[in-house]
Amino acid sequence: QAFSPHYEVGVSASTIKLGITIPLTGSAAPGYNKVPAAMSAYFNYVNDNGGVNGRKISLVVKDDAYLPTLAVAKTNDLVLKDKVFAVVGALGTANNKAVASSVNLGRRGIPSLFINTGYSGFADKAKYPTTYPLLPSYIVEAKIMGQYIKDNYAGKKLGLIYQDDDFGSDAQAGFKAAGVKFDVSVPYASGSQSAASGAAWVGKLKAAGAEVVVVFGVSSATGVALAASAALSYKAQWILGSVGGDATTLKALGVPAAILTGAQGASFLPSPGDATDEYIKQFQDINTKYNAGAVFDNNVLIAMNTAMLTVQALRAAGSNPTRAGLMAALESKGGSFASASFSPILYSSSSHVGYTGYWIGKYNSSGVMLPDGGKYTLYTTDSGAGAVNTVASKRPAMPAKGLPNN
Amino acid sequence: MHKSRSIRLLVFIVIALAAFFLSNVVDELRVFQGASLSVYIVAIASIVLLTGYSGQISLGHGALMAIGGYSAVLAHNHWKVSIPISFAIAIVSTAFFGSILGWAAARLKGPYLAGTTLALAVGLPSLANQFSVLGGEQGLAFDVGAPPKSLGSDFTQYKWYFWICALAALIIVWITQNILTSRYGRQWRAMRSAPISASLSGIHIGRSKVLAFTISSGIAGLAGAMLVMTLNLVTPSAFPLSLSFAIVTGAVLAGVTNLGGGVIGALVLVAIPDIADLLAGKMGGAEKISANLPGFITSLILIVTVLLLPNGPKLSKLVSHKTK
Amino acid sequence: MRLFSTLLIGLSSGAIYSLMALALVLVWRSTRVVNFAQAGQAIASTYIGYLVISRTDNYWLALPVALVAGALIGALVDVALIRTLNKRVKSGPAAEMAPVIVTLGLLGLIRSTVGMIWGGDLKAYKAPVTNHGFTFGTTTIPFSPYNLLIVITAVIVMAVFSIIFQKTNLGLSLRAAAFQPEIARLAGVRVDLVRTIGWAFAGGAGAVAGVLVTPSNSLSPNSLDLLLVLGFVGAVIGGLESLLGAAIGGVVLGIGLAFILEYVSTSLAFPSAFIVLILVLLIKPSGILGKKGGRGA
């Protein structure tokens, strides 16, 4: 009999199978449901250009409806039935927590790459040995925003709208660390946002005379707040968190362009509307050819960026990739991976901190967020007590045609 | 009567042995599904008792499961009690809450009760965000630990969950079956079908209803504790409205009045997503189609099943006659 | 002022809950089914309305089209599903629960169908009148012409259907068919037809609710879910038997929520629906305008 090499689970001579759980249906689906297709689009682009060491990548997509129970069941499916090599880009804090511990990713040595949540705890390698968060934590984001507010809006009355769960409490922790105190804080229960609650929030902000308002919530909450302020003739300097700041989604939520113009936001990726950026241009190109030209928004951008990182990780894992090898490669070489973000990835043998930096910009009248002064200035910090630093934005140049060659 | 009771006990023991044997031969995915199955069986039993027997409708048992889940986790994490004790605490505290709720519910009829419990299902889990001790949206970890070494090194975590869940389910279903076939079950059925006659026979309707609500809540609490054990985590989003709906659906698929059918209802609940995924996978199609096809198929199966077998599977009738 | 504006916020959201509550009560009164698929039917009709708006940019054309579509969908649901169900389950606990499950299943079916046709992304269209609050001098109040439109519509729907139910032969037939179909048949009521009409009415009302709500809400296969729950809670608060009750219940819920959000905590949105409901029902177990049961023996 012919010699048959031993491959890791999910890897064959010609393919590498990856999996993702994400809400495709249900109330959390809008926006996120575009992620898998965009990832697959990028993978297909790579596959058409030779794949990863000759292997084609396939992505098994499971709908978790944003429920931890389903996320666990579906990840079990991915691991036990579909036998994927690794999970990539899974969404949500509670979901990823439940999956990590119930599916026992750590003990089984199953990598969960570039999970899509800003909960700072996932960076703890001891607790989540195989989980690799990508986004800067919410604490980091809030600290950076806080620093920005202190630098630019000293003496103004400040307001904060935040989601009343750990997404919001991370934000509060960050603002506290940055030494920012809000004159008025409006918490809201996740999923309860409606036109009426928007009016109530704006009422409170108005009553407190807030001049600068930070919205640290999901898109629908941000949309509700902005729409209500338009309807109630309330004017403030809005600063939108990255989670709820996608202009395309806000527009779909009925936010008038007028109110978005001049609002500020934070992002770790360039603006999806910034066609001068080489990554954006390349991704838009792929999106047109491989994703039937889906509207190119932040979700598509994050998805493609994640996919690009994934390809680099797989390449870095060598010609006969193993799960352990993949993780070792991430921890040793992750920092050098090319990605659209201006902030480097900090994975190391001791930490799973991913991106750490944000730039702050302003939405123009067509809803594109552009950096202050036309130049990306990156603020970086950590999830602890570290200071906020300003660094000149620098990132690895995009590999030719957006095809990793590491 | 006497004989049938001991036979029932025997049957349960045989089922237990069979289940444990089975857990050693099937793959791990099935073992995990077995644990989910046990959770559903217990949850459905609580609805069968409440709706099928005492005639009260609840669309909010997911909320009661949440109470059970949180109680078990808090007890386990703070007092370091063992799993059985934390489960018992889940049962007791949920039953306590249920008795208060039941007191209010006893005054309400059909759709009013449905509406109230529905509001509970929507309102209660999100309360967890209000108290930091409950861990907010990301919840609290619930780690029951690795299986005892004595079970061997290849005894997986899921098998451990399955054994705990299956044992808990068997015990509680046995107890529930005893209650349902006892005079309590009889009184509830009487009260459901002809309340005036029942009260003229000496049954205190209000108290009877509250009792049913209390017991049902306790059972739901256990289901909640089991659920969060398999998740390793308790979080509000583990108890969505769809969970409440799912267990009611399971009960209806079981014919509502019958525990034996509950097993079938639970099986359907566990199997439907798989079947739907399978069918959807076969059909393929554009992305928006493939994303929605499983949901479509699931709903379709549900509707067709209820239309074809509105009183549950015939098979379950056989079972119930035999156990009587 | 704070009190007043809270009241207005409550009223404007309450009016929306009222519309959904009215649709639910319409089906309940004409068929004794709590129709969880209502949100689905409304969503489907709203998408059809959206289709019209995106083609013609004419809201006032979309509304009647959606209304008709909603009515047709309602009628179809009855003919295709509920009739069969009624034939197959007649009594016992299953009879009470089966419609709940079937309509829930239908909700899922419609949602996924809508998802398959229009995708899961958010859609939006503009309100026909501005949702910029009325302005007096320099103050803008949290009540806009658009809110007014919703209130007026809710009042019209309620009035029209109250008159139909209470004053017309069709209304009497509807009620008779709902309560005791067999006896109604023996009295000459064309039960099947009348019930279908009831479903069509409710479907139309639900469609109007959907089309009206969406501008402040955006449109996705799930965008009316919360409204369904709150509408149902509003209907229960009002006492399911009465359309006026549904309208009042919706507004009571809206105002109750607004006050809790304003004076207690903005993050208590969901529990407060339960709190308002329990408060009302403990005082009146059959809702604000519900009737007490008759004699037992």
Added chain:
Amino acid sequence: MSAPLLSINGLGVHFGGLAALSDVDIELNKNEVVGLIGPNGAGKTTLFNALSGLVSCEGNLELEGKSHEWPQPNELVDLGISRTLQGVGLFPDMTVLENVMIGATKFATGGLIRSALGLDIRTEKVLRSLAMDALAKVSCTGIADRKVDSLPYPTTKRIAIARALVSDPKILLLDEPAGGLGAEDIEWMNSFIDVISNRCSILLVEHHMDVVMSVCDRIYVLNFGKLIASGTPEHVRNNPDVIEAYLGSSAGKQ
């Protein structure tokens, strides 16, 4: 003379503005069969309802000479009172035996925990044998395991009586036991009432005059919520007010 088993004084029941009963006095002695007749809507069922706590009322209730609060429905059996309903009021999806066992609830012992653990065999046995005894009285032991909704109407009436009797009442309230029965079954009911009147006293509402006239020791006649006559069957039958309000000219024929 010993105090009557049951004595009601000045009973009044109002529904809104309607006086369904006003100032009604009724007595029932040991081993007596007392008829309660009157036109439709006279208030007969309402009187039963008042006595069984199903409607609120005014007036005094004495049991064996002792004044007593108006009972709640579920307290009735404990007071030694059983009642059948104007319809049949059985539990349709339960078996005959289970139906009757429900009536014996007051004899059940042992709590929920015992039942939950399957240790309630003793009390089940007791209830079952009581129920079988009661079924034997109405000659229905053979159908103990049948579901009641599959039984012919007259049989269901017997089961209803068995369910009332199983609690061993001192007072039995029968609401139209002969309604809807054929001649043969009416005859059976006739003699059955005779037989059980040795064990308990009976208050009987009935429109079948031959039944009423043949089994009753005394009769009260209600009209528009008021007592218009009372006395022996003979006396009542010939009372012109009763003929005018209730019996009609064909009374003689019956």
Added chain:
Amino acid sequence: MSLIIENLTVRHGAITAIDSLSFRVNERELAAVIGANGAGKTTLLRTLSGLNEPIGGSVTWHGESILHTKPEDLVRRGILHVSDGKTVIPELSVKENLALGGLWRKDKKDVVVATDEVIDLFPRLGERLTQSADTLSGGERQMLAIGRALISRPKLLLLDEPSLGLAPLIIDQIFQTLDSLRHKLGLTVVLVEQNAMSALGIADTGIIINLGKLVTVGKSNDLKSDPNLRAAYLGY
């Protein structure tokens, strides 16, 4: 012109409730169907009014088949069924229950007249017009059911144990009314009764059935005096 029933067979699952039953009732005739409990009387009426589907046989009314027709359509052809037991709509008021009887009728003026006639016949109903039917006494409900059927101006009236729960005086009154309507309006009546004697007392024809089969049919006076029948089926 008459009601002709031929070889009618109706089953409830395994039970044959009506077994090749044949008889006819002429126009304006009052026919009493007599039989013990479970004889199939109710099933017969339910089949005639379209509530039950037969498995065989034929029924014609005025020469046209009335089988496999919906009850609500038969009502429009003048066939009214007052079923036994719960035959009013408890959730509606007395007035609304009565109104149902005239809903479908074109001649609204006559509906008013008929309603007044019914209230004359049962003054008790007139006193209870706004009360919900749920709160009526057993006998009052029976009056309401019969009253509603009369408002529909029936041509063929199917009455299932109308005397059930009614006071003797009212029974007399109803029977007299039936008799007079028959002559005045040409009403045909099929009356199911346990109380054989009073039913045969007003009936032209008696139809005796047992276990779903016809025992005999004949002039009621003949039946009444037949000693064999008296012992076996009439119970007096």
